[in-house]
Amino acid sequence: MHVAKHNNQVKTGESVSEPAWVRCLLITIALGFLALFLLLPLAAVFVQALDKGWEAYLAALHEPDTLSAIWLTLLTATFCVPINLFFGVVAAWAIAKFSFPGKSLLITLIDLPFSVSPVVSGLIYVLIFGLQGWLGPWLQDHDIKIIFAVPGIVLATIFVTFPFVARELIPLMESQGRDEEEAALTLGASGLQTFFRVTFPNIKWGILYGVILCNARAMGEFGAVSVVSGHVRGSTNTIPLQVEILYNEYSYAAAFAVASLLALLALVTLVIKTVAEWKIQQTLSVTESER
């Protein structure tokens, strides 16, 4: 029988791991790759933002066009996140707690906005609400501006952030099953009582996770908003579009100053996301151990 060669002192687990030098090399390569593609750009945002010093940084953020871009971005997120949150919860309830034919088709359809290019996402709304679109003449007659105005931006953002809450809640609620809700029903709870007192505590971390990702995408969306916005400074620019404008007119420090806001948002998103993920794991393992 062929015997594998080992050192005389075999530590536990040595036969299922690589030699130390291989491990060191792999760690170095992996970290080097991540440093090059992740850490370097992240650092670059902040370094370039502060290139001209703190005063210039704060001044760039107080610029009127930038302030209105921040306002528009916050407005958009305030619309999109609750709407898609409500949809996500309702859809997850229908999909996870019931059996019906066509379920996986429905899930695939909900996932569609994920696989559509942002530019196409904006284009389809131009096709409906734009001047040459389906509703274009009707909207023009009634003097309602959707495309190249704020409503169009909100609509396009709703589209691209559509699946986030749903696709997080559906697997979570499916793995939690129906037992607790059915028990609540037999004990006399109404539907809403069951939802708020039984389901909601179980899914609250999933909701947080979905909401924080939805928000990050809503505030950071560029391609889709670029298509439907009129790019009018001070009125139809979101923060990402404002970043583009500043960059294209060579105001690099200002562009990065505004971009640093989004980068900070990204870091906060990552922190909350990590916490939510960990809590979801905890919730799931509690459910498992109760079975």
Added chain:
Amino acid sequence: MGLKNRKNNVLPGFTPALGYTIFYLSIIVLIPLSALFFKTATLTWNQFLLAVAAPRVMASYRVTFGASLMAAIINGIFGVLVAWVLVRYRFPGKKLIDALVDLPFALPTAVAGITLASVYAPNGWLGRYLEPHGIKVAFTPLGIMVAMVFIGLPFVVRTVQPVLEELDQEIEEAASCLGASRWQTIYRIIFPTVLPAILTGFALAFARAVGEYGSIIFIAGNMPMVSEITPLLIITKLEQYDYAGATAIATVMLVLSFLMLLSINLLQKWSRRFAE
């Protein structure tokens, strides 16, 4: 039939919930997407072919899909490496690095775009070392590929990580007892188990890179026939009021996205069956 339904669907609220779901899905997603196909249908076959097969458009397909493929391959290789290192090894800062892998998911595309453009520009942090050696990254297809590597980075890592975590070390120990070298164990036991996840992550990274706009247009040269990506071409046509042309190209991209979505779903089904 009545009994089966009653057994499964005792909870209240099914009809309103499902009704609302389908309604909202239709008005936000399905109807707008269908507008694309209806608009394209107004073109004659000749007009359609002219719009989607013009030389400039074909060049943009080559740039977009070529760069996406290369980027997805790079992410496939390094993604597996990163996942392996994160799951199997211990080193300081591992949790931090693990959370940071998701940065391309959370960072807005425009921010990524201007940052990568400035880092690889001729006087940028990296560009100033690469340009003298003749390696032009900014404003070339190579820059497009670099941007696509950034945005696709988390996909392979996050699909491979769970599979590696669930891998039973007992199997590797058994293989080692039976005389397999470490390399043999990796090649014949670990790799086949992880392969479906790698392919799924690869397909996800590829699909994402193909449609990406914001991260790429700053670092790409955006020169027609050379470094123009298809999404940019769509926007250019829109700005020239060539709605029909823009829609035709968008339809092509949409159909390809659906095909990729389909293959990703099939890959995920395969890997789930494999896991069992």
